[in-house]
Amino acid sequence: MSYQVLDTKLKSLIHVCKETGNHKKIAVVSFILTSNRINEIGLNLGVRPRNKDSGEKIFEYMEYINEIFVENINVPIFQASHIEMLRQSEILFLKNKGFIPLEYIKNMFSIYYELRKLEVPNLYKSIDHETLIHSSKLGAFSMLSVGARRKKNDPDAFKPLILQKITEKEAFLKKNLQDDLNSQNFETVIYLHTLKKSLGHEKNGKITIQGALKDNINYQRSLNLIFGYFILGLIILFTSLGIIILFELSFITIHAIGLNSWVIIFFACGSILIYFYIKQFRKGRF
């Protein structure tokens, strides 16, 4: 749904809710919209989505994203005033089960529209270094880009100078970002950050944000798979043991009575586990 359509519908809803006096519905909608937008920002920045199941609040998630980016590039994504405003509204919203004063609802919408203005880059895409360098006038650093580095025989000689230039440029952009979060500047800061780190060793030139793997969306989702692997290990074990005995039986038939029962036990266990595995893990989860 485009923002234009959404805004029209939102206007109709607010209008009709004002007539019926159902402010709770507008409050709920404002929270869903804000939560969705923050999730979108988080995912674009390579952070896991908000963990609703474990009761993570919207403002806590915003603080969490800020924490990661302050640690990495010293640039907060969300303004502290917005987080504080949202914290007050959210706590009251949860406490009163959706009933919050109109003033708070207005605040929520103002935060939502501010968040919509926020330009965050999609950190999953590869940076087009050439475009970035041209648009940001960073030509001086381009000798460190993957292609250019090959041409130079001894880039080490320029390292201190380049490092200084990068740091200066980075500081300037960071200062700008604190006033206005601009997508282009944001990408450039991360690029410079990566560039600085890659001075010592080879990198593939992609945007990298440091954060523990446990915070990553895909990692969190894949944790469930480990149970499946456990069952899979048992299946491999039992069926292999059954196959070993079958192999053994193929050339010693005289003493087969004692071994037959082992084959049955191993294959029975294997079959039960295969059934369980297919039922629990194969459908949808994998």
Next chain:
Amino acid sequence: MMEQNIMNRFRIMYLVGLILLFISIFLEWYSFQMYNFENTLVASWSYYFFIGWYTPLSSDIPVNIFMKPESSIIPFILHVILIGFILAAGYVILFKNIDTAKNIHTYNKCAYINLFLVLLIGFYVIVCPIIYLAPNELYFPFLSIRDYDLEYFYVYSLGSGYILQLISFPLTFPYSIFYYKTINSFIQQERAPEKLIEQKIQNSQEFLDLDKYIAEEELQQQKNISIPKDNEINKILTTSIERRK
């Protein structure tokens, strides 16, 4: 979080598996005994990784010497490799926790160490009985045979070393595969197209049906004025649908 607790349990399982595997190297892997009908032990051979076939009986018993199985079962170098990988995997589990991984590329080798260790255990537990035990008529897993002609009683059994290896396989398998798959998929993810993240964003969004909310409120508004008849409800719904169009 619950998932993290589960993960920690599997890490502990893996560590227990490594310890059991390490102990198994020094224990008896396979044993064979031969008794006469008076229940006297006449031949006994046990296989240990580092000393090969070992007998607790005196070496001057001819039957015992005659019944000694084929010299070495598994190549010695393999045991050394196994110990090396157990130690490396121990280092990985203790100091290279995947949860706290920040630069995934540095964990690539660790993933291969874990994976290779599982394959090695699989070799000991599954392949060795097929290629070494069965051709030497050393039965698997446990078998006792009475020979009424020669009046001997044979007992073939896997040793405690093998049992520990057997246990360590399911203990180490899940975490190793998880570790390998995670590292692999994250390295691939770095090349993932933007569409993938768009899809993830869509999946994470809470569903919001504004049309429904508007229709509900309009209905409520009508109710407040007068109790609507069925045809009026239909009219409101039609209006709402038209508006949606």
